[in-house]
Amino acid sequence: MTAWRVSRRPCRALGLLLLVLLSVLVLRRLDWHSLISPWLRQRRSGLHTKGQNFMLEDSTFWIFGGSVHYFRVPRAYWRDRLLKMKACGLNTLTTYVPWNLHEPQRGTFDFSENLDLEAFVRLAAEIGLWVILRPGPYICSEIDLGGLPSWLLQDSGMKLRTTYRGFTEAVDLYFDHLMSRVVPLQYKHGGPIIALQVENEYGSYNKDPAYMPYVKKALQDRGIVELLLTSDNKDDLSKGVVDGVLATINLQSQQDVQLLTPFLLSVQGVQPKMVMEYWTGWFDCWGGPHNILDSSEVLNTVSAIVDAGSSINLYMFHGGTNFGFMNGAMHFQEYKSDVTSYDYDAVLTEAGDYTAKYTKLREFFGSISGGTLPPPPAILPKTAYESLSPALYLSLWDALQYLEEPTNSEKPINMENLPVNNGNGQAFGYTLYETTIDSPGVLSGLVRDRGQVFVNTVFFGFLDYKRKKIIIPLIQGYTMLRILVENCGRVNYGDNIDDQRKGIIGNIYLNNSPLKNFRIYSLDMRKSFFQRFNSSxxxxxxxxxxxxxxxxxxxxxxxxxxxxxxxxxxxxxxxxxxxxxxxxxxxxxxxxxxxxxxxxxxxxxxxxxxxxxxxxxxxxxxxxxxxxxxxxxxxx
Known part of the structure; x- marks a missing residue:
């Protein structure tokens, strides 16, 4: 009897261990493969460099990657897009992580539904793709403020993308949360993440030499153990390098491919070459053309990059859509906001359909993969529904009574500093400013980005970057001045990202006298906004x-x-x-x-x-x- 009891103890212990592991699985939301994979086969060295080669463990490894942003694709279509990537002969998924969408209010995080980064990464592993994660904090990506949350701009002295204390404290808290989700998904923990990028294209910004080492340390201090990369345009490459971090390059033309080897050699000696962003197309701005790139040129450039001994990532493999108000903008000679479509003339269309680029690249990658590619999934069917005529209507002026109480302020307040959203200001949408006036004259001031000017309910014109003054005529009786200002998209690239506050900036003047006593409505148009409109x-x-x-x-x-x-x-x-x-x-x-x-x-x-x-x-x-x-x- 004693011997029998002794022999049962290891079984009971093993059963208890399995119960604990299953509990961890439920609590941590980890898949079983990620949990036991390190036990099934030892993962020691991960992706690393050896001379001019990438190595994954002891084998030479080529990165054939493509970018898909989970936040630009409906979650139900993630699998479809990634299966099409696998069928194109690619082996690696790259994606940005948008801080502004994941932390819409300071200290409040959202990784649910279409923002479930962990589910997206695990799905990539299930399909057989490795992952290079580009967590920022700044990502560019043609997204509002380059992915930085607008509440950072509540600080009038904010210096984004530097070691300014107000910025690094916010980054530290964000990374504390984000990296707790990312660390278990790393290769050495049994996950698919083989590399992470340190910030993004910092060589073109380059305002603080201590900043990139800070971001590198912030990642490593939180448990990031995989290969680290930087990513820069060719002209800024030397200004973006960090000790101990592999430099990669971004380009589009075949002429630039000739510079690939000498540029990378000049900054880091003999190391594996990587084009982190080969631009398969380009984004569009309102009022401009739809930019496209010929499929034969794409094939020839991709072939030249690989022939040069370089790994490659196609930016974008599938662009998707700037749903909501997430689009960014450019502001060099003039302000230009990006359109809703992020089709990008990419390898897959905005709706995930195949293109001539896909056909040619699948044949190319298939010829060098040494195996048979999986069949491409069928395209999702489309339809043209019957036209509809809106039956009901509500003017903005009648809708105001259903909104939250406006902010009363002696002076205009910019969007980001409005006392709304638990003190985090307004990130997106429109803001309405109202005050009374008693005389005609010249109305002037800084409005960002586009302000429609009304007297009572009559429209009189716009104030924007080009039109900074407007004539207000004499109107008898009670006169309500209204300025409806739209945030058309904060700049996502350039030196002026600190200057991206929206709404009315400073005072608004009538005949050079500042107007006072404003009512300010936040029109962010989230789901809760429309729930206030009852049927009547x-x-x-x-x-x-x-x-x-x-x-x-x-x-x-x-x-x-x-x-x-x-x-x-x-x-x-x-x-x-x-x-x-x-x-x-x-x-x-x-x-x-x-x-x-x-x-x-x-x-x-x-x-x-x-x-x-x-x-x-x-x-x-x-x-x-x-x-x-x-x-x-x-x-x-």
Whole structure:
């Protein structure tokens, strides 16, 4: 009996250990493979360098990567996009991590639903892709403020992307949270992450020599043990290097490929060569063309990069969409905001369809992979739903009574410093400023980015970067001055990111005298914003609507929903919401003429469509199976 009891103790201990491990699995949300993989086979050295080669453990390794941003693709389509990447012959996924979306309020984090980074990384591993993570804190990515949260700008002395204490304290708290999620997903812990990038293109900014070493240490102090990389444009490469971190380069033209080896040799000697961003296309700005790059040129450049002995990452493999208000902007000679589509003329289209680039690159990577590629998944079907006419309407001026109480202030307050969102200010959307005036004259001031000026409810013009003054006429009786200001997108690249506060900046003047006593409404247009409009708030659409206004319609879907593209001919400028999802901005100046509507955001049955239109409503909202992204312009 004693011998039997002794022999049972190891079994009981093993059972207890398994129970503990299963409890950890549930609490930490780790998949079983990630938990036991380090026990199944030893992972010692991970991705590392040996002379001019990358090595994964003891084998030479080539990085054939592609960029897909989880936050620009509906979660239900992540698998489809990554399977298409695998079928193209790529072995590595790269993605940015947008701080501004993950920490919308200081100390409040969101890694749920479409922002579930861990699920995205684990899915890549399941499909058979390695992962290079680009966690920032600054990422550029044509996203608002380069992915930095707008609440940082509440500090009037803020110096972004430096070792300024107010910035590093915020980064430290963010990295504390983010890296606790990332560390278990590293290669040496059994996960797919083989490398991480230290910040992004810092050589083009280069304002603080202590900053990049700080970011490197911030990653390593929190348990990052994989290979670290930097990423810079060729002209800024030497200014972005960090000791102990592998430099990589960004480029597009075949001419630049000739400089690949000498540029990288000059900054780090004999090391593996890597093009972190080979730009397969380019982004678009409102009022410009749709930029494209010929598929044969893409193939020739990719082939030249590989022939030069370099690993490569295709930026973008699949661009996706700037849903909501996430788009960024450029401001060099003039301010230009980015369009909603992030199609990028990439290897896959905005809706995940194949292109000529995909066909040619699949053949190329298949020829050098030494094996048979998996078959490409079928493309997702599209449809053109019946046009709909909005039945109900609510002018902005009538909607104000349903909103949260406005902020009362002697002077205008910029978006970021408004006392809303638990003290974190307003990040995105529109802000309405109201005050009374008693005389005509010249109205002037700094408005960012685009301010529509009304007297009572009558529109008189715009204030923006080019138009800094407007004439206010004499109007009898009570006179309410209203300025509706839109944040069209904070600059995501350049030296002026510290100067990206939105709304009215400083005083607004009438005849050179500062106006006072403002009521300020925050119109962020999140889901909770529309929940304040009860059914009795809406009216039938009149023959002559008062603008700006909200228009409400219903889209019936009889069969299982499919992807489609919304076309707003006859409408001028605004934002579209489907079942509470913000599809993004439209504007008749183009180039983009349609908005991508993923079928997974539709219900079988009746779907709510809300359009916020600033100036002019069309008779119907149309749908089409094919996108219209504007007049093509070939990139030089």
């Amino acid at each position: 708030a809406w009216n039938l659409v009149p023959e002559a609507p008062t603008f700006p206004a909200f228009f409400l319609g219903a889209l019936p879907v009889d069969l299982p929903p499919l992807d489609t593209f919304m076309k707003l001919e006859g409408w001028e400028k605004g934002v579209v919401f489907i079942n509470g999802q913000n599809l993004g901005r439209y504007w008749n100046i183009g180039p983009q003429k349609t908005l991508y509507l993923p079928g997974v955001w539709l219900d079988q049955g009746i779907n709510q469509v809300i359009v916020f239109e600033e100036k002019m409503a069309g008779p119907v909202i149309q749908f089409t199976e094919t996108p219209r992204l504007g007049r093509n312009q070939y990139l030089n």
